[in-house]
Amino acid sequence: MQALTSFVLMDIQTILVVILFIAAIFYIGRMILRSVSPKKGGCASNCKCGVDFSNIEPTKK
Template sequence: MIQQLLVGMFFLVALWYVGRMVYRQVKPKKNSCGANCKCGVDFSELEKNLPNEKTLN
């Protein structure tokens, strides 16, 4: 009986741990600003030096 309780407790702890890891991967980050974020980086100089579509053809 004690063995079954211990195994059950270990199983619940392992299930909680895996669930917590999955939750942390899925939940959005607090300081994230999304997919279109440049996060304070100035890309204007880089964009000027990139070839445009007309020069590629």
């Protein structure tokens, strides 16, 4: 009976370690993805909040 109890305890510990490992991989992957993905907003986000140059005539010097 004690061997069965220690086997079940080891199985639970293994499951918890695997769950923690998967959570850590997900956390690190999310941090990396957020650092390399384009940011929301800013000048290059095409939010139409910049200066409108359509009515300005280009002049060459």
